[in-house]
Amino acid sequence: MILRGDLVHCPSLAQLEVLKDYILEVDAKGFIVHVGPASEPQSQTKLKSCVSPNVIPRGSFLLPTFCDLHLHAPQFLYQGTGLHLPLMQWLNEYAFKAEERIDGDPSLARRVYTRLARRLVEHGTGAVLLFGTIGIESNLILAECMKAAGIRAFIGKLSMDKNSRPTYIEASADSALTATVSFIDRCNALERDTEPHARRVEPVLTPRFVPTCSDELLHGLGRLSEERGVRVQSHMAEALDQVEWVRQERGREDIDVFEQSGLLTSRTIQAHCTFLDAPTLSHVAQKGTAIAHCPLSNAYFSAAPFRLREALDSGVKVGLGTDVAGGYDISIISAMRHAVTVSRMREGARHLECASNDLTPDDRKALSIDWKEALYLATTGGADALGLARGAGQFVVGAPFDAQCIRIIDEGTGAGIGPMDFIDDEMVGMDAWSLTDEIVEKWWCLGDVRNRVKMWIQGKEIARTWNSE
Template sequence: MVFEGAIFSSASFDKADFSPKVLTCIDRSGMIDRVISVDEPDYKSVKQTAENLNILHPIPKGSYLLPGFIDLHVHAPQWLQAGLALDKPLYEWLQNYTFPLEAKYQDLDFAKKSYTSLVNELLANGTTTVLYFGSIHTDANLVLADICAQAGQRAFIGKVAMDNPEQTPDFYRDSSSKESLEQTELFIQRLFDLQKKISAELTPVITPRFVPSCTDETLAGLGQLAAKYNLPIQSHCSESIWEDNYATERFNLRDAEVLDKFHLLTDKSVMAHGTQLSDSDLDLFNERNTAIAHCPISNVYFGNSVLPVKHTHEKNVEIGMGTDISGGFSPSIYRNIQQAVMSSQILQDSGEADARISATNAFYLATVGGAKALHVKTGQIKAGYKADFQIVTDQYSELMSNEPQDVFERLIYHTTKSEINEVYVSGKKVINRGENHGRK
């Protein structure tokens, strides 16, 4: 396929590139082969060849090709409570709402219905790659994997490990550390089998829910499994004042230090939230090449602070964007980009110098930052990268300024799923506007 039209793509933390007319050429493996500008000598001949082969895809005037978004933090079983009980304290929200809902996913029919809705909603919002927390149920997590594969979404999925009886309810926890580790390994093996069988982009992830939910034996075993299978790791780290204090009281260590003690901070780790991380924690993250999933909407409700994105970036810690469904109510990365900018202004107004970030900075997090965190060559429109795209319409193009920076910011602040016309993952069309089901 060859796309012809305008593109926006992040070049760096501080710069988004705009090209008004290019050919973006996709090879049969779903990779970007070339991006040809209109002034290159073979532009016309490549376009003509694409027309002759009926593989030219003109992008309409007023629409733009953008990279697909990467969501680094989604609690898949929480989708059905998105927006509910967000006025409650974190502990109450977990115990009275979240854990009872997640326990229902032992019913695989229930899981299939919920996960089908979630995956399609994320794709429709331009999210092509997701790092998912599943539930404690191995079979339900495999249902999620199969739905992602059928819909065409690239998915990193973890079976949640949680076995500490002091912090988890008896109706929703692994019965022992032995069961937790055995089921985690079983899930890893079965997901590898599924991936080979259907050649989908699926990756198992080691997933301790967070330090309070796990016994020492489970934390240690999960670190060993991550090393054994060379897998990504995801958890929460310094999400709130309560979580931070819990780690200190139980281990006499910072939350990050506890995770590191059990070999859970690696160059394949993504830790969510981090609103309470200290400079020494950030130095440890930098040393381990561990990334942060910034969840700005959720942090407003449960984070007790604002993640200092610019400071964290200057400490050379990679950051991506996460919705944190359902601590975050919206499945839209656009909505979280907006909140990231707003929250940074609040941080600056509270006295932190030079804390404000721009739409360009947040766009980097949603694309390049997330791709680097997951070690996937995507998030940019350039040769050698996966063809993960969204085609987005500027609904005000005939009314407002069409200067590139103005268009870019307008897309960031006004795009909803109604303006996302098509979505592609590895060159395969997975969403057409007005159609709410999977791969086409």
């Protein structure tokens, strides 16, 4: 497959590249084998050898798909409700009940997960790290629905043997570990006959968080991760009531519990981490553990914002998560916008603190991030945190072609698509139109599902113009 058009990606933090009129070739296995300006001789040779290249219309561009590093699949059932409660109470009133319903009703599970998969594709999410439930069968349904949708999905069967509803808990650490091994084997079996490059779903070890897991269970999961090389996901240092619970019950910080259990590794992604200070974040970076930053749910359930700039400066691998349903919006675009907003408020607070102490703010210590850095976190940064194939999240040779086509202007009329208005340019036409950083920023701030018209994962087109359905 050969495509011609404008490409946009973020090779590194704060670096945005707008590649105008490029040729991109994807091989039969879905990997990028050529990227270059259309004017170059090699690109011209590629064009001449192709009967019908895919032309991206002017007014549109290709962007890598988004990565969502933290989403509770069964909680999609009640997305957007119950956010007035503190975390531990919210879990009892909403989360556990919904998860138990999903485990007890396979037809409901399939309806919820089929719709969830559709919404993810609709919002440009090409890879997602999912918390499931404690039941094996419903998690296999989740894996099947994500596989059918064609997106990359990392499926976590929850492990929890304490501090839950009496009817929604695993009987013991041993039974929880046995169920986890069974799930890993059965989930892997879904892809057994699929070539490695084309596999989409993968199991993930998922201790819910320290309050719901005994030390015996956590140590067992740590051994299992080491023996099987399986990824790990959990919540860490998320909310004030959760942190205090762990301190009172365990007499330790939950990061210490995870590390002593062998669960703070380069295979681990921890969500939130809002109560980690800068030195602790440096330790997280040394361990190779990644963090899923969920700014919207943090605003509801954490008493403090995540120290994003400090984490990035410490070398922590960071991506973004929606945290449905603790976060009410399934859109990673929304997560990007909230990440910038929270960081700017942190920077404003720093300036106010300096002013109150008659100090001059040191710009080298600025806490805010900009939209380009947020876009990096949603694409390249998220792919790196997930441990996807080399080059994932970028348009480079050797990377898997996971892309979305963003349409912002109608090529025929020059009018903006959906929420995009270009009032000064509408009478000029497309002859002088050229994609710029400023136009990409406008889409980043205002764009929505109406601007997304195609999506590919591993070179395979999985969606087209769903906004007309």
